[in-house]
Amino acid sequence: MTSYERLLLENKAWADEKVVEDKNYFKRLSELQTPEFLWIGCSDSRVPANEITGTSPGEIFVHRNVANMVVHTDLNLLTVLDYAVNYLKVKHIIVCGHYGCGGIKASMTNHNFGIINKWLRNIKDVYRIHREEINQIRDEEEKTDRLVELNVQEQVMNLAKTSIVQKAWLHEQRPHLHGWVYGLKDGIIKPVFEMEAGTHLDPLYEFDDL
Numbered sequence: 001m002t003s004y005e006r007l008l009l010e011n012k013a014w015a016d017e018k019v020v021e022d023k024n025y026f027k028r029l030s031e032l033q034t035p036e037f038l039w040i041g042c043s044d045s046r047v048p049a050n051e052i053t054g055t056s057p058g059e060i061f062v063h064r065n066v067a068n069m070v071v072h073t074d075l076n077l078l079t080v081l082d083y084a085v086n087y088l089k090v091k092h093i094i095v096c097g098h099y100g101c102g103g104i105k106a107s108m109t110n111h112n113f114g115i116i117n118k119w120l121r122n123i124k125d126v127y128r129i130h131r132e133e134i135n136q137i138r139d140e141e142e143k144t145d146r147l148v149e150l151n152v153q154e155q156v157m158n159l160a161k162t163s164i165v166q167k168a169w170l171h172e173q174r175p176h177l178h179g180w181v182y183g184l185k186d187g188i189i190k191p192v193f194e195m196e197a198g199t200h201l202d203p204l205y206e207f208d209d210l
């Protein structure tokens with residue numbers, strides 16, 4: 001059996017098990033999804049949203065990209081965000097980074113990664129904003145991990161800078177924004193930054209005609 005054939009076999013076993021536990025399981029899920037959370041996480045295979053939060057299918061709406069970025073020209077992210085906020089009416093948006101993130105590490109080098117450079121440049125911008133603090137740290141691993149935390153914070157603030165989030169804050173007092181960092185070494189999630197719905201940000205980024 002090839003590696004991918006194993007996936008299909010495991011899928012069959014999983015589906016059978018679910019139906020044994022609850023014969024209406026798939027019928028119910030296929031009719032409706034009402035997740036309370038939008039998860040914006042890293043594509044890293046070691047950080048699966050549902051598994052590390054003990055949640056089931058139907059509970060978290062998920063978007064993942066390299067280094068869990070909220071880039072305002074990313075149509076993919078904006079579509080997920082708009083759908084989650086305006087149609088699914090999620091109450092919470094979680095940006096979850098992780099220590100030892102390869103995307104963050106790559107952005108701290110001067111290596112030419114080709115087309116990937118364009119994505120990493122967004123992380124370099126976060127480094128530039130917090131350069132003074134990060135450069136005071138001597139240990140390379142600690143340096144990376146601090147940028148992981150600050151990047152999560154900046155991405156949460158990028159969410160707050162969208163008209164999608166600001167409009168929902170004004171009219172529906174949701175969603176609350178959370179910045180978390182997952183530890184690959186211990187499996188523990190550390191909350192590092194929060195923005196309650198309605199939090200004021202730099203007036204430069206606040207829309208006054210929502």
Ligand code: CO
Nearest residue numbers: 042044101102
């Ligand atoms: Co990563």
